[in-house]
Amino acid sequence: MDLQLAGLRCLITGSSSGIGEGIAHTLAAEGASVIVHGRDQQRTAAVAAAIGGRGQPVLAVTGDLVDPDGCAEVARRCNEMLGGVDVLINNAGGKTSSHKQDGVARPANAAWLETPWDEWRWTYDQNVGAAVRLIQAFAPGMVERGFGRIINVASASATQPPPDLADYAPAKAAMVNMTVGLAKTLGGSGVTVNAITPGTILxxxxxxxxxxxxxxxxxxxxxxxxxxxxxxxxxxxxxxxxxGRPDDIGRMAALLASPLSSYMTGSNYRVDGGFCQSIN
Incomplete structure (x- = not known):
């Protein structure tokens, strides 16, 4: 099936490695014009170069999306390079990694009651704040053109939170919540908004x-x-x-980015191997 992605201008944040890199590879293979984003200039450029050579441009942009000025500069560079963005995939995120091992046989996180507010605030800004800044930068152009796709990458912890993931799970839950609200706000504009919930991706x-x-x-x-x-x-x-593998998320992102997904908005699509136990 032709997903009709040829020529669509796609920005995938946090795509210099991991899931974002997998999404960038998939969209480029489908003929989209891709902008790879990261914070390390050398690594980001290397990923863009590795993806390139498939008919459409694969470009690189670097910047810290938590910093408002850095985010504005990323948006300015994307507009300069491609004249706008048709598909925005908010994949950049994460949580603070300063926690020490606590002797428990699991990946260590600070205990819920011991997670300082500064970490809550940092994690929220890293995930929700970065996405909101870019949505506000690119959504008006999408509405004006009558077409756009906004895809927010969430987490299984958004709807099935584990213990002691205090700052991260609520931040990802906020991304799912804002996906639904924004989809209603942009209803009738030709712009759809959806979330992808990955499970554990290798x-x-x-x-x-x-x-x-x-x-x-x-x-x-x-x-x-x-x-x-x-x-x-x-x-x-x-x-x-x-x-899962990064390509599993890439294929879902390609479908949601496609013009063929015009009847899909305000939803959270799980790609998690069946890990989440609730129905929705």
Whole structure:
């Protein structure tokens, strides 16, 4: 099926690695004009160069989206390079990584009652704030042209929060909530707004984290394939006995970015191997 992405101008934030890089590869392969974004200029340029050569431009832009001036500069550069953005994918995010191991056999997070407000504020700004700034920068142009796609990358923790992920889960829940509200605000404009909820997606960072966790659990001589199978069947059980791959998120993003998805808005689409237990 032709998703009719050829020539669409797409900005994927946080796409110099991980899930964002997978999305950028997929959209470029479908013929879209892609802007790869990151904070490290050399790495971002290298990813854009690796994706390039498929008929449409693959460009690079760097900037800190938490900083209002940095965000404005990213928007200005995107408009300068491509004359606007048709598809905005808010993938950049994350949480503070300053927490120390606490001796518990799981990836460490600060205890809920011990997570300082500064970390709440930083994580909210890193996820929600960055997305809002770019939406406000690009959505008016989409409305004026009568077409646009805004895709917010959330997390399974938004709707199924674990313990002691105090700052991150509410920030991702806010992204799902604002997706629905914005979709209603932009109703009838030709601009759709949706969220994607990834499950655990296998990136180098994720593999390193789960390999370390497996050692804490005493799985010292276990191959990666066995680690993946055991986590998805014993520790974090889900119907599909493996973690997702960045391409899995890329394919969902390509569908939601497509003109063919014009009847899909205000929704949260899970790509999580069946991990989330609730219906919606």
């Amino acid at each position: 990136t180098p960072a994720v593999q390193s984290t789960f390999t370390g966790w497996a050692r804490q659990l005493g799985w010292d001589d276990t191959s990666w394939d066995e680690i993946e199978r055991r986590f998805t069947s014993e520790v974090l059980p889900q119907p599909i006995r493996q973690f």
